Amino acid sequence: xxxxxxxxxxxxxxxxxxxxxELLQFIKDGRLKGRLLHIGAxxxxxxxxxxxxxxxxxxxxxxxxxICEDEDHVWVRVGAGEVWDDFVAYCVEHQWYxxxxxxxxxxxxxxxxxQNIGAYGVEVKDLITVVETLGLDxxxxxxxxxxxxxxxxxxxxxxPDMKHLFVTHVQLCLSKKEQYHTEYGSIxxxxxxxxxxxxxxxxxxxxxxxxxxxxxxxxLGNAGSFFKNPVVSRSKFEELNTQYEHMPYYExxxxxxxxxxxxxxxxxxxxxxxxxxxxxHDKQALVLVNLGGATGAEIVALSxxxxxxxYDKFGIEISPEVNFIS
Ligand code: EPU
Numbered sequence: 001x002x003x004x005x006x007x008x009x010x011x012x013x014x015x016x017x018x019x020x021x022e023l024l025q026f027i028k029d030g031r032l033k034g035r036l037l038h039i040g041a042x043x044x045x046x047x048x049x050x051x052x053x054x055x056x057x058x059x060x061x062x063x064x065x066x067i068c069e070d071e072d073h074v075w076v077r078v079g080a081g082e083v084w085d086d087f088v089a090y091c092v093e094h095q096w097y098x099x100x101x102x103x104x105x106x107x108x109x110x111x112x113x114x115q116n117i118g119a120y121g122v123e124v125k126d127l128i129t130v131v132e133t134l135g136l137d138x139x140x141x142x143x144x145x146x147x148x149x150x151x152x153x154x155x156x157x158x159x160p161d162m163k164h165l166f167v168t169h170v171q172l173c174l175s176k177k178e179q180y181h182t183e184y185g186s187i188x189x190x191x192x193x194x195x196x197x198x199x200x201x202x203x204x205x206x207x208x209x210x211x212x213x214x215x216x217x218x219x220l221g222n223a224g225s226f227f228k229n230p231v232v233s234r235s236k237f238e239e240l241n242t243q244y245e246h247m248p249y250y251e252x253x254x255x256x257x258x259x260x261x262x263x264x265x266x267x268x269x270x271x272x273x274x275x276x277x278x279x280x281h282d283k284q285a286l287v288l289v290n291l292g293g294a295t296g297a298e299i300v301a302l303s304x305x306x307x308x309x310x311y312d313k314f315g316i317e318i319s320p321e322v323n324f325i326s
Contacts, residue, residue, distance in 0.1 A: 006221025080110025
C-alpha cells in the first residue's frame with residue numbers, strides 16, 4: 001500500500017531498483033514496456049481505482065555524497081530514493097544551511113525534485129543545481145536547474161512528454177555560512193520567544209508547527225496539502241479584500257495574489273466536515289483525510305464537493321496538488 005492516504009490499491013507489477021545500472025537492466029530486459037507509474041514514498045498520490053493496470057516503479061537509490069566544497073558552500077549528490085527528511089536531518093547535523101525549513105516534508109528526494117516541494121518560504125528549487133535522469137531510451141541526462149522549468153509545485157518532469165524520464169540523483173548546494181529564512185508568520189512568532197537561534201532549534205520549531213497542523217499519515221491517512229493555493233488577479237483580490245478584511249494573502253507581483261486555499265475552504269464551512277469516510281482535516285482545511293477505509297473515489301467525491309463550495313462562494317477554482325492516478 002505505497003500511499004500515505006491509506007487507500008487499498010494494487011498494481012499488476014511492482015518493481016524496485018537500487019542503482020541506475022539496475023534500472024537500465026530493467027529497460028534492456030524489456031520489463032518497462034507497458035503502462036508505468038514511477039513513485040516516491042506515495043505521499044502525494046491518490047489512487048482513484050483499486051487496481052493500477054501497469055507497472056509501479058520505485059527507486060531505492062540511496063546515498064549522500066559531497067561532490068565539492070569551498071569556504072562558503074557544499075555541493076552534494078543525493079540518491080533519489082533517500083527519504084527527504086533524513087537528508088534534511090543530515091544537513092542540519094553538518095550545519096549546512098538551506099534545507100531546514102523543509103523539515104518533515106514527507107516523501108523522497110527524487111519526488112521532491114519533481115514536485116518542487118516547498119514550505120515556510122523555501123522551495124527545493126532554491127537548493128537544486130542539477131537533476132540527473134535516466135530515460136526509457138537508456139540515456140542518462142543531466143538537467144541544470146535552469147532547464148527544469150521550476151514553478152510552484154511544478155517542473156518539467158511533471159509534463160506528460162517527460163514521463164519517460166526517471167530521476168536517479170539530485171545535486172544540491174547548501175550554505176556553510178549561518179543564514180535563515182524566518183520571514184514566514186508562524187516561524188517569526190516562535191523565534192521572537194528565543195534569545196538566540198541555531199539551525200537545530202529552527203528545525204525543531206518547524207517540526208512542531210507542522211505536527212500541530214498536519215495529521216500523521218500513520219494515524220490518519222492523508223497526502224499533505226490536497227489543493228494548491230490559487231493565484232488571482234489584482235481586481236479579484238481587491239474585490240475579496242474589501243469584503244473579507246482578515247483574508248490572508250501573499251503578493252506575488254503587482255498583478256497576482258496567492259490566496260490560501262485552506263482559508264477559502266474554512267470560509268465555506270467545510271473545515272472538519274466529512275462526506276462518508278473522507279473528511280476535511282479539522283486543524284488545516286487544505287488537507288483531506290481518510291477516516292478509515294475510504295476508497296479513492298470517495299476522496300475524489302469530497303474533493304469535488306469542496307471545490308464546488310469554494311467556487312460557489314468565491315468564484316475561484318482551486319485545483320488539486322495531489323496527483324490523481326486512474
Ligand atoms: N488558514 C486558514 N484555515 C485553514 C488553514 C489555513 O485560515 O484551515 C490560513 C492560515 O491561518 C494562514 C494561511 O491560511 O493565514 C496559510 O496557512 P499555512 O501557513 O498553514 O500554509 P498553507 O498556505 O495552507 C502552504 C503549503 C504547505 C506548507 C505551508 C507552510 C501549499 C499547497 N501548501 O500551506 O505545504 O507546509 O504553506 O509553508 O502550498 C504540502 O505541499 O503538502 C504542504 C503541506
